[in-house]
Amino acid sequence: MESLQYPFRGQGAFGKIVTAGLLMMIPLVNLFGAFVLVGYGIKIIGSVLAGDENLPEFDIMQDFGRGLIGLVAAIVYMIPVIIISVVLGVLFGNGSGGMNGIGALLYLLTIPLSFALSLAVLVAFSRFAVEGESGVLFAFTENFQLAFGNLGAGLEFFVNAILFGIILGVLVGIGFVLLIIPGLVIAIAGQFAQYHLAAQYAQRLGIGGKAKRKMEEYSF
Incomplete structure (x- = not known):
């Protein structure tokens, strides 16, 4: 698979x-690092859509800002799932076996909803990566239309x-059995590869056709 390479x-x-591994390993820095890696992942999507198949350079503070607003947007998209999960937890958390069974079935209904919302988040991230304007993260109507306009591509993704x-x-497990460092390297590389996979999904939707621009041109 191309994304693995x-x-x-x-x-x-x-x-x-x-x-990336150091950002996640160092105590007190790893929360900051999580935002940086999300922002860097968005940069990866934009880089791949622009036709560059090499990892982009880190810009720690810029990647942090991009990741921060990206995660805020992702949380906003997932609010329906969060609300449903909280309500079901309150209603069925202390119920009998039968009630817990009903709650479990209702929880299953959140799976397709999470799937749909996750596609919209990927579209939002991809448009942000290409257009460089944070406003597109919250262009809900357009992003949902793009995501639902080609559900086949979403399912394939x-x-x-x-x-x-x-x-x-499997690879991460083997890496951690050998030593912690190989496992961490594989885990980070896998995360980067997932963003490459997301970029391929965005290409299927037609996002990034005009992505030939400087990756540092972002507006927050």
């Missing part, structure tokens, strides 16, 4: 993986992501 392409690729996750899980 992506994290190791280009000069300094291993150093970028190590940088999630099937590939699940298969990819299984492969990655």
